[in-house]
Amino acid sequence: MSPSPRRPTLADRLQAQWLSGGALSAALLPLSWLYGALLALRRLAYLFGLKRVETLPVPVIVVGNWIVGGAGKTPTTLALLELLRARGLRAGVVSRGYGREGDSVRLVSRAATAREVGDEPLLIHLRGRVPVAVGRDRIAAARALLAAHPELDLLVSDDGLQHWRLPRRLSLLVFDERGLGNGRLLPAGPLRQPPEVLADDHLVIYNAPQPSTALPGFVAERRLTGAVPLAGWWGGERVTLDALLALRNRPGLLAVAGIARPQRFFDMLAAQGLQCDALALPDHADFATLPWSADAAGVVLTEKDAVKLPPERVGALPVWVVALDFSPGAAFEAALDAQLQRLFPSRWIND
Incomplete structure (x- = not known):
């Protein structure tokens, strides 16, 4: 089953070169170096206290990726919510709400439209059966959600791995078949940030038939x-x-x-x-x-x-x-349980 053929656009050519490299990708390298320099300066600002990570009263789990495009963050978020529910944990979700009208904080309801809150947050609210708040400022969205739902035990951020103001106690890093692509930063490559050595508070999930990077992780079905x-x-x-x-x-x-x-x-x-x-x-x-x-x-x-x-x-x-x-699989569930026991040491996590 194949879509009707169409003439490749410039965006199509660029995305193809994001996987293998090429003249167009090479021509954009100076912009990638500039982007990388800006990322490094931003990280230094957090390191030296010029910017600060905010605090929230509950743990935050971030589901994100290093590569742009649909690597599988939303399916991972929905699967995670089911696992948390099965363990008796009440989770809410914060998201920017990509593609919606406006950037202000808004609580998602069944009566909302995708135009108002974004298609993925609305899907997560309906399918995941959890409270959801959207906002460009994820800290403000998180605080609004906790004010409306003080019973929540933790928050899940749908995307936000590069939103460093947002505190996180666990990060789920999602890859698909593209892996790291051509290994270059935007716009010469698909990477949102340079690859880095992962700390123990990261779990890697492959939304692919097999691992697509050298990082140890779990292959989802x-x-x-x-x-x-x-x-x-x-x-x-x-x-x-x-x-x-x-x-x-x-x-x-x-x-x-x-x-x-x-x-x-x-x-x-x-x-x-x-x-x-x-x-x-x-x-x-x-x-x-x-x-x-x-x-x-x-x-x-x-x-x-x-x-x-x-x-x-x-x-x-x-x-x-x-x-x-x-389904991230039984091995992922065991790794998640170990992380949850770290986050909630006084709480019994059901087997």
């Missing part, structure tokens, strides 16, 4: 767990594998994905036996205009896209939401 009609998804119905498999022989299906790496979604659908035309949209596509033709026979899409598509928008068109299960 990802699979499609099922499908549910769009109206049912908004109503809180569970996805089922039977509903997904029933789409195998449905003619004229269109698979739509407005995520960082849409081909991964298309390939997973094909692996389940679905025969679909593929429509790749830009990451965080807002669905202000429906991207399919009026004569579409049926659509399957991701949960990240579903949060921007209330059922009344699609009329009588059959639309199914396909969910992804992301």
Whole structure:
């Protein structure tokens, strides 16, 4: 299953060179050196007390990455929230809310729209069933969330690894198949920060079939767990594998994905036996205009896209939401338990 071919853009060429290098990447090296120098100065400002890490009354776990693009932070965050819930810990989430209108702090509610709070924070609130606050200032967002929900035991920051004002007691570093790319900093390469030796308060997760860097870590398993009609998804119905498999022989299906790496979604659908035309949209596509033709026979899409598509928008068109299960594995759970026992030494962590 492949998207309709289109002429590569400058952004496409640059992202290709972020993996292997090339003339365009080399030409941008001076800007990368400048970016690296600014990062170093910022770190020195924290080291010498010119800037300071803020304090919060509960521990913070940051889920982030060194590489730009969709490495799998949101699926990792959702999986982490389930593990924390299973251990009796009440977690809330803070996020910048990429792509939303405005930068002010806002508590996410079911009535909010992706345009107001961002698609990923809204998905985390709905799917993760946890309180979420968004804001460019994550410290202000964290304090607002704790004021509204003083019962929370800890906070999870969806992204924010380079937001050094934010205190963190544990960092989950997520990589996908790209690893470190060409090893260069932005904009000559995909790295947000230079690679560094990791302290004991870091865990590495590979959202890939195998490790893609030399860092020791845990390989997660990802699979499609099922499908549910769009109206049912908004109503809180569970996805089922039977509903997904029933789409195998449905003619004229269109698979739509407005995520960082849409081909991964298309390939997973094909692996389940679905025969679909593929429509790749830009990451965080807002669905202000429906991207399919009026004569579409049926659509399957991701949960990240579903949060921007209330059922009344699609009329009588059959639309199914396909969910992804992301499992970091038993070895990761054991490592997480050891970290949680460090963070909550007086609290019993269930096996």
